[in-house]
Amino acid sequence: MPIIVTLDVMLARRKMKSKDLAARIGITEANLSLLKSGKVKGVRFETLTAICRELDCQPGDLLVYVTECVER
Amino acid sequence: MSDSPQIDRIERVSRRLKAVCTVALVGLPVLIVVLWLTLDLESLGHQVPAVYAYGPLTPTERAVAIALTVAPLSVALFAVWNLRRLFSLYATGRIFAPENVRCFRNMGWALIVIVPVEVVYRAALSVALSMDNPPGERFFAIELSSNNLGILMIGAVVLVVSWVMAEAVRVQEENAQIV
16 A cells, blocks of 8 residues: 555654544544554545644644555 | 434334334234135135135135245245344444345345246145136136236346445445545
């Protein structure tokens, strides 16, 4: 998958636990865990907005595009 | 109570329809047995499928008719059972689930299968009920009507709906993976 989710990095920087973020943005811990591992089909803008608000970051801080050669 | 008034309505009405199906599951076999045990051809003026019999139905004829009815009745009850299962799922808010698809598919096939089963049943019934008739007045009748075609069409429609529901389940599952 060319899109890498770096949410765990931002959580570590902000010293916030996953379950706290999940509670603040209104999604389940399970879904947040799936999002962190990139095992989701997509992210709603609503969810992305809420994460950026709580972690005081930009969408680019959470999602990284990698090309095929970098993945190898 | 869900957040959607539409879902609430589906759940509410489905609970009632599930109850209706439960009554049908129990009532249909009882009704059919009682009908065959008490059927009085003469008072009904021969306006019933047992028109092939002359005179009152004998106990043997009644027993054979009940035995023959098992086949179409089983298919009908299978369809009603699946309908009840479907309403049971709707009553708990499960609108798009693989089990719903199975219910639709089973009902579709039941409606399609019951048509040839009914044709064979009525043919067998004509033989069984006219067996005691005088020679030359025994019957072997194959009945086909527009009703048969209508039920076949409905069965085909329900089958197609099951395919549509399968696609809806796939879309639902995909949507569930969007957080």
